[in-house]
Amino acid sequence: MAGDSDPDGLLALSDPLFHCTDGNEILRMAMAHVVGLGGYRLEAGYLQTGDAMVRVASRESGAGAGQAVDRRLRELAEADGPVDFPKQLWGWAFGLRGFGHLLGYLVVSSRLPPTERDHLLITRLIRLTSAALALAAARHREHDDALELDRLRSERALSSQRLDSLRTELRRQRIVDETLADVAARGGGEDAITNAVYELTGLPAVIEDRFGNLRSWAGPGRPDHHSAPPAERQQEMLRQAAVGPGAVRVKDRLIALARPRGEVLGLLAVLDPDGTADAHTLFALEHAVRSLALELAHLRNLAEVELRLSRQLVDDLLEGTGEASAYARSEALGHDLHKAHYVIVVNWRGRPADGSFTRAVEHAAATVGVRALVTCRGSQVVLLTQVKPNGDVLYAALARELGTGTGAVGVSGRCESPASIPRRYQDAMRALEVRRQSRDRDGATSFDDLGLYRILGPGSDRSELEAFVREWLGGLIDYDAQHGTQLVETLSRYFDCGGNYDETATALAVHRSTLRYRLQRIREIGDRDLADVDTRLSLQVATRVWKIMLGG
Numbered sequence: 001m002a003g004d005s006d007p008d009g010l011l012a013l014s015d016p017l018f019h020c021t022d023g024n025e026i027l028r029m030a031m032a033h034v035v036g037l038g039g040y041r042l043e044a045g046y047l048q049t050g051d052a053m054v055r056v057a058s059r060e061s062g063a064g065a066g067q068a069v070d071r072r073l074r075e076l077a078e079a080d081g082p083v084d085f086p087k088q089l090w091g092w093a094f095g096l097r098g099f100g101h102l103l104g105y106l107v108v109s110s111r112l113p114p115t116e117r118d119h120l121l122i123t124r125l126i127r128l129t130s131a132a133l134a135l136a137a138a139r140h141r142e143h144d145d146a147l148e149l150d151r152l153r154s155e156r157a158l159s160s161q162r163l164d165s166l167r168t169e170l171r172r173q174r175i176v177d178e179t180l181a182d183v184a185a186r187g188g189g190e191d192a193i194t195n196a197v198y199e200l201t202g203l204p205a206v207i208e209d210r211f212g213n214l215r216s217w218a219g220p221g222r223p224d225h226h227s228a229p230p231a232e233r234q235q236e237m238l239r240q241a242a243v244g245p246g247a248v249r250v251k252d253r254l255i256a257l258a259r260p261r262g263e264v265l266g267l268l269a270v271l272d273p274d275g276t277a278d279a280h281t282l283f284a285l286e287h288a289v290r291s292l293a294l295e296l297a298h299l300r301n302l303a304e305v306e307l308r309l310s311r312q313l314v315d316d317l318l319e320g321t322g323e324a325s326a327y328a329r330s331e332a333l334g335h336d337l338h339k340a341h342y343v344i345v346v347n348w349r350g351r352p353a354d355g356s357f358t359r360a361v362e363h364a365a366a367t368v369g370v371r372a373l374v375t376c377r378g379s380q381v382v383l384l385t386q387v388k389p390n391g392d393v394l395y396a397a398l399a400r401e402l403g404t405g406t407g408a409v410g411v412s413g414r415c416e417s418p419a420s421i422p423r424r425y426q427d428a429m430r431a432l433e434v435r436r437q438s439r440d441r442d443g444a445t446s447f448d449d450l451g452l453y454r455i456l457g458p459g460s461d462r463s464e465l466e467a468f469v470r471e472w473l474g475g476l477i478d479y480d481a482q483h484g485t486q487l488v489e490t491l492s493r494y495f496d497c498g499g500n501y502d503e504t505a506t507a508l509a510v511h512r513s514t515l516r517y518r519l520q521r522i523r524e525i526g527d528r529d530l531a532d533v534d535t536r537l538s539l540q541v542a543t544r545v546w547k548i549m550l551g552g
Contacts, residue, residue: 017132030129038118046105078102085109094126098134176284194218200284203270210264231400247285256289265296314375317421326418341415343428344383348407364401391444408435409444439496472542475525490518492543
């Protein structure tokens with residue numbers, strides 16, 4: 001199978017091959033030269049790219065033929081070997097190798113087996129192409145090595161700069177640590193902390209409690225009169241300051257919260273209207289606020305001792321205790337128990353009756369003139385006060401203080417003596433429960449305003465109430481129990497909404513047609529005429545007793 005190609009064509013090809021740095025282009029030039037070597041026909045060219053052998057180009061052949069060549073190369077496992085092609089007597093996959101690695105393949109075919117001369121030419125082309133690919137790869141590696149060397153040099157210079165900056169920063173941080181350690185050694189105190197921060201940063205330092213009241217100031221610009229901002233604005237400021245673990249800028253101040261165990265007790269801030277604060281300022285502020293957190297936590301512990309004594313007294317009064325002991329203990333706490341009192345019960349959805357919630361209730365009550373002894377009972381906060389409270393005003397103050405109106409307040413009648421406090425506590429709990437079970441479950445309710453529900457209090461005969469409920473709702477209760485439905489609850493909501501279909505469907509989160517079907521089933525199962533006034537009244541009272549007295 002002799003060809004007319006000049007073997008010196010390989011010499012002419014070598015110059016562009018060895019000057020080219022693109023492996024794909026090298027392979028294309030080699031592939032284009034194959035047909036000039038004799039009776040060869042190029043079938044495909046492959047280049048090793050990463051872990052994959054990628055087809056660079058091939059003659060026009062069906063997808064099936066190309067896939068067959070791909071499979072055959074995988075079978076060869078980086079070796080040279082024969083490849084079968086339709087209508088071609090001979091086919092071969094030549095491996096392109098350099099530096100001990102497979103760089104690619106040239107796959108050729110011929111109608112007749114190649115002559116010795118043709119085989120010599122194709123072998124030379126394979127070697128020439130392999131050498132060019134290996135040289136291109138070496139150039140790429142050399143270029144990458146040069147880039148890596150430049151990167152390492154830049155990193156070294158940057159690391160040196162960072163090391164110098166770190167030494168400077170460590171010296172400044174050591175000064176902060178030594179200054180604050182000296183504050184602690186001298187007994188600490190809020191004024192000592194603000195003075196230290198002012199000395200370290202050169203910026204006025206301020207300590208405020210969580211309500212915005214000024215506790216300490218160091219540096220120029222102290223106002224003659226400082227009043228706490230409105231509760232809503234203060235809560236928004238605390239929310240902004242709490243977004244990060246460290247100091248946060250809020251307008252012209254850098255603020256760090258003192259919050260041991262997650263509870264905000266106060267804040268430490270520096271005034272920085274010109275934005276001159278740097279990393280050193282932040283470091284000093286964030287370390288100083290830790291000292292402040294310890295100081296405020298200590299003061300809190302002292303206050304809690306006194307509070308604990310107060311709560312123990314209220315707990316005993318709610319359970320019932322001897323009047324002589326109660327009078328003596330209240331006098332020791334500075335509280336006159338001889339006067340008439342009222343019991344207030346506060347519950348807020350999603351807020352456990354912990355220390356922060358109790359203090360928030362105390363603060364809100366104080367803002368409307370309700371000074372009280374306070375304790376926690378389950379999920380409620382209970383207040384014992386001499387002032388007859390306005391429930392609506394107290395609820396509004398609580399909503400502002402807590403930032404949400406999702407809560408209820410129950411207020412008892414007048415307590416004439418310590419002996420009547422347990423009963424009045426139950427009255428306040430009844431008022432709270434009625435409010436929570438009503439359609440508008442957020443707000444305040446006084447026991448004196450309960451009307452019918454005062455009769456349905458703890459003094460009622462439970463067996464009679466159960467019999468009454470059974471008479472009017474027994475069929476529906478049994479049906480709900482057997483079928484997992486909510487017909488009694490539907491009827492209760494229907495009465496709560498005054499018979500309004502749209503409001504009832506919204507309250508139950510069901511479609512109007514679903515509500516209409518349920519009411520029809522209620523009429524059928526209970527055999528009651530909901531249009532009859534007396535029937536409606538009895539059913540409504542029964543649903544109330546079922547929900548409030550019997551717990552649904």
